[in-house]
Amino acid sequence: MLAELVAELGPRWQGRQDARLADQPRQRAVGAGARYRLVVTDRLLATLVHLRHGVTHDVLACWFGVSRSTITRAVGEVRPLLAERGCTVEGGVRLRTLADVIAHLGATGQLGLLDATEVRVHRPAAHEAGRHRFVSGKARANTVKALVITDAAGRRLFCGQTRPGAIHDLTQVRQAGLVELLALIPGITLLADAGYQGLSAQTAGAVLTPRPARRKNQIPIFPAVAAAHEAERRAHAAKRIRVEHGISHLKNWRALSRHLSRREHLDTILPAVAGLVPSQERAPRPESFAACRKRYRLALPRDRTGPKQVNDDPRLTMHEVVSKRCTMSQRSPSAVVPLTGQLHLLVWEKLRRGGPAVTGQDLSNKPGVLQFCELSGCVRRRRVVWREE
16 A cells, blocks of 8 residues: 555655745755655655554654654645545546536446534634634534545545534535535435435435434324334435444544644545545455464464363463463452463463462562552452462
């Protein structure tokens, strides 16, 4: 995945740097001056780590051995390039704007799912104009709202059109121009939640919202009719839930779980992450740690004629092996030992060498272990007795 991004974005990044150097008046020829401390691969890697894990620029600067300003400049240069990639669909087609998404749905006849998501942001400073326009009545926090469109399987087609959190979902869609786009291309169907009620009349039925739930003070209806209404609502929710799954994959990226930088950067962060998530999902998965451990244990020579030992079970972790072999005897019935830190290492080393369980002599030589035992419920040393099951 990283190699593909470097091959795609490297020439574009270099072209923008050359254009920036050529546009400004110069006293020396292009190429003079200090060289970049970070190559384009490192710049892209730093940006991906920042978006995926939310690592601060100070920590990234320490990792890459550069200054914080260098990391900030690198992330600011690469992030717009990632946002311009758009969302990739079948055939390698890139959907970059809302008009591209509507045209794609109209050409393929696919069902679209419409929703909005909110990202928590910093509260504006006191006495700043428009300070309360980011307060979301739903999230009870300062947020920025983004429009999300996916297909019936939950694959992201669009993420953008950010608005302050106080804006209603219906107002956001109208300001984005979705009503006009749906009027140009007939035959498109979008499923939305109850927050978009009223949009169906404006789009000639292109946007479908669930039937409103009946209130307690309404006139009662026949049970069969009520059951039919509830079944219709459930069927609509079962189809629309995929867009919630698509949003959850976006929120797995730390930069979107809670945005700690400038609010203006979300205009490029949201489409950048939306374009990176499909590439991440298509990338081959590395072998899991459990599979590696099982393959390693099966490769070890073992006497298969005798009885199977607990340590030979590849499905057990170290903690489970030690818990099976050791118990803690107190006045109450024996309980499984809570193993952490030095105690874990001590018991595991005894078992690995094939010796007996941990004894009181071993504990007396480990002050840290005794302190842990006292904190975990063994208040007196004489009550700590280790034995093998």
